[in-house]
Amino acid sequence: MAERVHEPYSAPDQQREAEMMGMYIFLASETMLFSGLFLVALYLRLEHAPDVVAASRQMHYVIGAANTALLLTSSLLVALSVEAARQGRARPAVLATAILLGLGFLALKAVEYRMEYAEGILPLPGAAREFPSPARHAFMNLYLIATTLHAVHLSIGIGLLATLAVRLLRGTLPLPERSIVMMNAGLYWHLVDVIWIFLYPVFYLAR
Amino acid sequence: MTPEERPERENLADTGLSETPAERVSYLRAGHTLKSWLLTTDHKRIAILYLISITFFFFVGGVAAGLVRLDLLTPAGDLLSNEGYNRAFTLHGVIMVWFFLIPSIPNTFGNFLVPLMIGARDLAFPRLNLLSWYIFMLAGLFTLAVLILGGVDTGWTFYTPLSSMFAHGQVVLAATAVFIAGFSSILTGLNVIVTVHKLRCPGMTWGRLPLFVWSIYATSLILVLATPVLSITLALIAAERLFGLGVFDPALGGDPLLYQHLFWFYSHPAVYIMVLPALGVVSELVAAAARKPIFGYAFVAGSSMAIAILGFFVWGHHMFVSGQSMYASAVFSFLSIAVAIPSGIKVYNWTATLYKGHISLDPPFLFAMAFIGLFVVGGLTGLILAMLAVDVHVHDTYFVVAHFHYIMVGGAVSAFFGALHFWWPKMFGRNYSLVWGRLSALLIFLGFNLTFFPQFLLGYLGMPRRYHVYPPEFQVLHVLSSAGAGILGLAYLMPFAYLLYALRYGPPAGDNPWGVTGLEWQTRSPPPKHNFETVPVVDGPPYDYHVEMEGHGDG
Numbered sequence: 009m010a011e012r013v014h015e016p017y018s019a020p021d022q023q024r025e026a027e028m029m030g031m032y033i034f035l036a037s038e039t040m041l042f043s044g045l046f047l048v049a050l051y052l053r054l055e056h057a058p059d060v061v062a063a064s065r066q067m068h069y070v071i072g073a074a075n076t077a078l079l080l081t082s083s084l085l086v087a088l089s090v091e092a093a094r095q096g097r098a099r100p101a102v103l104a105t106a107i108l109l110g111l112g113f114l115a116l117k118a119v120e121y122r123m124e125y126a127e128g129i130l131p132l133p134g135a136a137r138e139f140p141s142p143a144r145h146a147f148m149n150l151y152l153i154a155t156t157l158h159a160v161h162l163s164i165g166i167g168l169l170a171t172l173a174v175r176l177l178r179g180t181l182p183l184p185e186r187s188i189v190m191m192n193a194g195l196y197w198h199l200v201d202v203i204w205i206f207l208y209p210v211f212y213l214a215r
Numbered sequence: 216m217t218p219e220e221r222p223e224r225e226n227l228a229d230t231g232l233s234e235t236p237a238e239r240v241s242y243l244r245a246g247h248t249l250k251s252w253l254l255t256t257d258h259k260r261i262a263i264l265y266l267i268s269i270t271f272f273f274f275v276g277g278v279a280a281g282l283v284r285l286d287l288l289t290p291a292g293d294l295l296s297n298e299g300y301n302r303a304f305t306l307h308g309v310i311m312v313w314f315f316l317i318p319s320i321p322n323t324f325g326n327f328l329v330p331l332m333i334g335a336r337d338l339a340f341p342r343l344n345l346l347s348w349y350i351f352m353l354a355g356l357f358t359l360a361v362l363i364l365g366g367v368d369t370g371w372t373f374y375t376p377l378s379s380m381f382a383h384g385q386v387v388l389a390a391t392a393v394f395i396a397g398f399s400s401i402l403t404g405l406n407v408i409v410t411v412h413k414l415r416c417p418g419m420t421w422g423r424l425p426l427f428v429w430s431i432y433a434t435s436l437i438l439v440l441a442t443p444v445l446s447i448t449l450a451l452i453a454a455e456r457l458f459g460l461g462v463f464d465p466a467l468g469g470d471p472l473l474y475q476h477l478f479w480f481y482s483h484p485a486v487y488i489m490v491l492p493a494l495g496v497v498s499e500l501v502a503a504a505a506r507k508p509i510f511g512y513a514f515v516a517g518s519s520m521a522i523a524i525l526g527f528f529v530w531g532h533h534m535f536v537s538g539q540s541m542y543a544s545a546v547f548s549f550l551s552i553a554v555a556i557p558s559g560i561k562v563y564n565w566t567a568t569l570y571k572g573h574i575s576l577d578p579p580f581l582f583a584m585a586f587i588g589l590f591v592v593g594g595l596t597g598l599i600l601a602m603l604a605v606d607v608h609v610h611d612t613y614f615v616v617a618h619f620h621y622i623m624v625g626g627a628v629s630a631f632f633g634a635l636h637f638w639w640p641k642m643f644g645r646n647y648s649l650v651w652g653r654l655s656a657l658l659i660f661l662g663f664n665l666t667f668f669p670q671f672l673l674g675y676l677g678m679p680r681r682y683h684v685y686p687p688e689f690q691v692l693h694v695l696s697s698a699g700a701g702i703l704g705l706a707y708l709m710p711f712a713y714l715l716y717a718l719r720y721g722p723p724a725g726d727n728p729w730g731v732t733g734l735e736w737q738t739r740s741p742p743p744k745h746n747f748e749t750v751p752v753v754d755g756p757p758y759d760y761h762v763e764m765e766g767h768g769d770g
Contacts, residue, residue, distance in 0.1 A: 015256070016330070016337040016414055018750075026339045026413040033405045037443045044447035044477055048462050051473050059468070133458040143468035149460040153451065 024188045031192040035199045038161075042203050045154045049210050052150065056143035061215050063147040066129055069212040071120045075113050076208050082109035083201045086169070090194040096184040100176040103169050106197075110166045117159060151211050158207060161200045168193045238744035241644065245744040256341035257744060262327035263642075264348050265318060268355065272314035275362070277704060279307035283683075284666075284700040287693045292683040300683040301368035302384065306361075308371030309389060313396050314358060316627055317485065318351060320492035321438070322403055324634045325431040327642060329407055331735035331742060332425045334416025334751040339409040343402055351399040357392035361385045370681065372482070375463040375474040379455040387456050390449040397442045400488075404438030407431055416734070418753035425733055425757055426502075426509060429516040430495025433523035437484045437491075441527070445481035448474065472537055479530035487526040489623050490590075491519055493630030494561055497583045497590075500633050501565045503731040504580035505572025508758040511564045518557030525554050535606045544603055551601035558594050562587060577729070578652030582633030585660040586626055593621030596671065611681075614674025617667045625663050632659065632710060639714060640724030644741040647717035651709065658706035665699025732759055 017023040053060050085106040092098040124130035131137050131148050139145040172193055175181040181189065238245040242259045245251070252260055282303045286294040295303060326344065330337055338344050361367055367384035369377050378386050411424070411432050424432075452474075454460040463469045502509045509515060531539060531547030565587060574580065596618040600606050609615065632655075640646050669692040674680075678689050685693070727736040738747050 015341055016335055016339060016410075022413055026409050029412060030340060030343075030405055030409045033408055033439055034401075037401050037405070037439050040440050041443035041447050044444050044451075047477065048451070048473065051470065052462075052468070055470070056468050131460060133460070141468075142466060146462055146464070146467040146469050149454075149467070150462050153454050153460055153462070157450075 020185070027188050027192060028195075031195050035195060038199060038203075042154075042157070042206075045150065045157070046206065046210065048150055049154075052143065052147055053214060056141075056147075059141050059143035060147055062140070063129075063144040063151075064212060064214040066127070067151075067212045068120050068123060071116055072208050072212040075116050076204065078109045078113045078116070079201045079204050082106040082113075083198055085109070086194045086197045090187070090190050093183050093187040093190040096187075098176055098183060098187075098190060100173045103173040103176065107166055107169050107173065110162055110169070113162060114159060114166075117155065154207055154211070158200070158203055161203070165193075165197045165200050168196060239748075240743065241739070241741045242744045243643070243741050254345070256337070256345050258326050258330050258338050258341065258344060259642075259742065259746075261344050261348050262323050265322040265326060265351070268348075268352060269315050269318055269323065272310050272355065272358075273707075276307050276310035276315055277707070279303050279310065281700065281704060283307060284697040286683050287685075288697050290685050290687045290690050290693075295683065297683070298368060298383075301370075301681070302366035304681060305367050305370050305384075305389075309367070309393065310358060311623075312371055312485070312489075313393050314355060316489040316623055317396075317400060318403075319489075319627065319631050320496060320634060321407070321431055321434055321488070322347075322351075322399075324427075324496070324638065325403070325407060325434075325492065328638065328735055329410060329428055329431055330414070331738065331746055332428050332733060333411065333414060333419050334734050334747065334753065335410060335414035336745050336747070338406045339414055340406050344406055347399040347402040347406070350402070351396060354392045354394075354396035354399065357388055357395060361388045361392060364388065372478060373449070373452060374478075375452065375455075375471045376465065379452050379461065379463060387453050390453050394446050394449045394453075397446045400438045400442045404435035404442075407435040408439065416751050416753060419734075420753075422513070423753055423755075423757050424516070426498035426512070426515055426519070427492075427495040430491045430498070430519045433519040434488050434491045437488050437523050437526065441481045441484040441488075444477060445485075448477040448481070451477075472534070472539065475534055475537060476530070479533045480527075483530040483533065484523075484526045486619070486622070487522055489627045491522060493586065493590075493627040494519065494522075496630040496634045496637075497565065497586050498561070499733075500579045500583035500637055501568050502758045502760075503637070503729055504574050504577065504583065505569045506731070506760045507568055507572045507762055508756070508760055509564065510567035510570075511560070512757065514560050515564050518560045521557040522554060525550060525557070529554060532601055532606075535603060536610045548601055548603050552598060555594065555598055558590075562591060562594075576653070577636075578649060578656050579633050579637035579729075581653055581656035582629050582636060582659075585656060585663075586629040586633060588660075589621050589625030589629060589663065593618055593626055596621065609674055611679055612674035613670040613678045613680055616680050617670035617674060620667045620670070625667065629659065629663075632656070635710065635714070637729070638735075639717070640728045641735060641740045641742070643718055644724050644739075645717045645721030646724045646728060647721055648713050651713040655706055655709040655713075658702060658709065662699050662702030662704075662706045666696050666703050667699070669693070669695045669699075732757065 013020055013023055017026065082105075085102050089098050089102050089106070092102070121130055125132060128137055129139075129148055131145060131152060137145070139148070172181065172190060183190075242257055245257070246255075252264065255261060255264075282295060283300070286292065286300055286303070288294075292300060326338070329335075361384075364385050367382070367386055367389040369382045369384070369386060369389075373386065373390060378390075411428060415424075451462055455463065461467050461469055463471050463474045465471060498509060498515055529547055529551045531543055532551045535544050535548075596614070600609065600615060600618055636647070636652050636656075673689055673692045673696075676689070678685060724740045726738070726740050728740070729736075734747075734751050734753070735742075737751065
């Protein structure tokens with residue numbers, strides 16, 4: 009089946025290049041979105057180093073490490089899917105496993121939030137929390153905001169991969185012609201992964 | 216089975232499209248239903264949708280400005296309450312910045328002209344383009360909700376801790392509106408960048424891009440890289456207000472100055488989002504009016520990129536009196552002054568372009584001249600403000616207000632009207648009355664100066680911004696300014712009348728009413744749905760006008 013070329017394009021390769029470039033620019037924009045949070049983290053670290061270290065020591069870094077492993081493994085599966093898609097033989101099962109790993113991340117994150125809430129260090133609205141110092145409170149606020157925003161991005165990524173898996177199952181994703189769709193979803197997934205790779209040391213290992 | 220490549224790349228006459236005759240005649244005739252407009256993916260129609268929406272917001276923001284100026288007629292605060300005054304200038308700022316100036320030229324003329332100027336059929340992602348208009352309208356609905364529910368009083372800057380802890384207005388709603396509008400900006404910027412990279416027609420090299428395209432490209436880079444920083448900053452304010460998750464709260468060791476750094480990291484580049492497209496428009500208008508190749512094309516194009524890049528490193532000049540490090544201030548001061556270099560290059564090159572040109576005093580050129588004069592005044596006073604010692608004296612006074620209105624209203628809005636008058640015949644295929652056009656250009660220039668020049672004096676004498684009760688000795692200058700605002704308001708209404716009149720009764724414009732170069736003038740007015748009958752091929756430099764040389768007289 010020949011690749012359909014949409015309106016403003018005159019050739020499939022031109023269309024593919026444009027779609028990939030669009031995704032890269034979007035990811036640059038996403039990076040700048042998170043950069044604001046990293047700047048706040050840097051500020052807290054520079055201004056209140058002892059508080060940040062103390063707050064970071066309370067984090068469940070083992071869960072964080074497990075989550076890092078889950079995301080990295082899922083990225084490997086997504087990368088394999090992209091490579092397979094380019095050769096025209098992507099399997100929905102591989103994508104489904106990546107999705108399960110992403111869901112596993114969210115589940116572990118929920119367990120972790122619950123533990124932190126029980127320990128009284130998660131600044132959920134409504135709950136009165138006593139923090140040893142104001143800056144530790146600010147650090148946990150930032151932690152909650154940053155990890156929530158990351159979880160939202162991860163959920164969008166799961167949605168993207170799920171759509172692709174369904175399209176593969178139904179055979180409505182012509183491969184290898186439209187492998188660009190898989191590549192772009194993969195790029196997004198990897199970015200969400202990379203953001204976590206930076207969030208993890210900033211919040212868990214800053215001791 | 217369709218062929219792999221449709222249209223064939225070798226055969227330029229093959230448009231690869233099955234058009235209806237109506238679509239071939241004009242994009243305006245390709246469907247008359249409301250649905251054909253609201254679900255269109257044609258960049259030209261989306262440009263018209265934006266034009267209508269931002270005109271509406273220009274009107275709302277203008278009414279807020281009118282309230283402010285009326286209240287300032289007398290030294291006592293008698294028209295508006297203190298709270299009401301704060302809400303009026305905040306709405307004026309929020310609406311004019313995010314719902315008029317930022318989308319003004321990029322989303323209307325950028326949308327309409329970039330594909331035409333580079334010989335493309337549409338932007339790279341037509342559906343995304345439509346989506347960004349809907350996102351913009353959703354943000355607009357939030358803004359209207361803010362208006363109806365009582366407004367917001369923080370100033371357009373949303374400074375913490377006022378916005379996060381003390382303000383009573385609809386801060387979260389207003390921040391949400393701006394947050395959503397940001398996505399519209401990002402998607403439009405992304406679309407333009409990819410379009411310029413991937414959809415140039417054969418022969419349209421980077422060195423042949425019209426200067427307007429260069430400036431919109433530079434603007435798009437800022438839109439894509441700066442806007443998300445504003446998004447996250449506003450999200451942090453909302454988190455603090457809604458859920459008590461403070462990161463700027465001084466009681467938690469947070470720093471309100473950190474907010475200002477994040478805010479201005481977006482909002483200073485945003486100034487260049489507003490003015491760079493205007494610079495691009497004026498480059499086009501000047502070359503068209505002089506009928507000469509633009510002087511120093513590479514420098515004018517390069518200066519757009521230089522302004523876009525430098526613009527990211529000057530935000531600290533908004534914070535000279537905030538207590539930031541003296542060394543940081545010195546660096547920011549130096550970099551801010553450096554922006555004068557690319558800006559100056561543009562002004563000198565326009566002047567050199569006009570030198571010995573066959574200048575026609577048509578409305579677009581008068582608007583371009585108004586722009587150059589006002590931009591120079593705004594730019595030079597910007598240099599004064601970039602000086603550390605002087606800024607301490609005039610910081611947060613009317614001097615600053617006058618300075619940025621010279622750039623953003625005198626500059627960007629004049630250029631917007633110039634673009635409207637220049638490309639109106641192309642967009643709608645009708646000519647308007649040139650006499651009325653000249654008259655409104657003149658009145659806008661005079662009304663503008665009467666409004667804002669007294670504010671330089673007021674600021675220098677010490678009138679602080681954002682106060683509506685002031686010492687009686689300032690009244691004369693305030694009355695002059697308010698009178699000017701009245702003239703300006705009427706002058707802004709004039710084009711509505713004669714441009715809309717021309718829409719129905721104007722004589723047909725012809726394909727190239729100004730007799731200028733540029734791909735957009737080679738197709739019909741108004742253009743067909745797919746812009747060009749055959750894929751255009753560019754084989755010469757831009758602004759390739761015939762220049763008569765002295766001593767080689769042809770007559």
